[in-house]
Amino acid sequence: MAEQRIQKVLSDQGYCSRRAAEQLIAEGRVKVNGHPVGLGDKMDPDFDKVSVDGKSLRIVRKRQYIYLMLHKPRGYITTASDERGRKTVMDLLTDVPRRVYPVGRLDKDSEGLLLLTDDGAFANLLTHPSGGVGKLYRVTVRPRATEQQIVEMSSGVVLDDGVRTAPAVIHVVTDEPGRTVLEITLHEGRNRQIRRMCEAVGLEVVRLKRSAEGPVKLGMLQPGQYRELKKSEVSALRAAAKQGKAAAPKEESGRKGPFPRK
The missing domain is CATH 3.30.2350.10 (Pseudouridine synthase)
Structure with missing residues (x-):
């Protein structure tokens, strides 16, 4: 899967809205692979690990229907x-x-x-x-x-x-x-x-x-x-x-x- 903006990943996974995800990132509460991220940063949902407030988010791949x-x-x-x-x-x-x-x-x-x-x-x-x-x-x-x-x-x-x-x-x-x-x-x-x-x-x-x-x-x-x-x-x-x-x-x-x- 290609890299995506972190707020989009959080939104697509149903964790919160994209706007709320941007707020979490701005507050320094989101990390990828253990490192704090900023607005505009990207991640690969297939390989990277994302956490919010220290709790890991399990990435569920969305099925691509035909x-x-x-x-x-x-x-x-x-x-x-x-x-x-x-x-x-x-x-x-x-x-x-x-x-x-x-x-x-x-x-x-x-x-x-x-x-x-x-x-x-x-x-x-x-x-x-x-x-x-x-x-x-x-x-x-x-x-x-x-x-x-x-x-x-x-x-x-x-x-x-x-x-x-x-x-x-x-x-x-x-x-x-x-x-x-x-x-x-x-x-x-x-x-x-x-x-x-x-x-x-x-x-x-x-x-x-x-x-x-x-x-x-x-x-x-x-x-x-x-x-x-x-x-x-x-x-x-x-x-x-x-x-x-x-x-x-x-x-x-x-x-x-x-x-x-x-």
């Missing part, structure tokens, strides 16, 4: 392994140095943004039922969706298991004979929810692609490719999950101008 975004292609299942020998998203991550696990799911026939990590706390935060991280999907349905069908799905529909879905925000991207392309934002994650919502109102999903999750967007990432999330993206996802209704569009319902009708 946070990935994968553009899941159609035809792959979202699981770590499959006893039936089907292609899984893990087949696309053979060069990742540690085992990661999917955060949530996309069914075999769906594509788009899928998060993966080895940080269990992060995954639980994003998938907890109380979390409100909005997920944006582009969905092609047939036949052409009517305004009434859009309104029904926006307001919440009863699925085949008797459960009513939460309200969704829906916008029409393309409206033409025989097909409609929708953008749907959900704040819950029931199994195959969009397909079942569409089925409940008499629509068939032809194509389904997740393009964003909270503040994180798929962008130009190509099918089968993945990249590491930026630290700012991980922090933004955590904040979004904790807020409960993160990244939700400002409209109160999906009915506001759903169709560009004449």
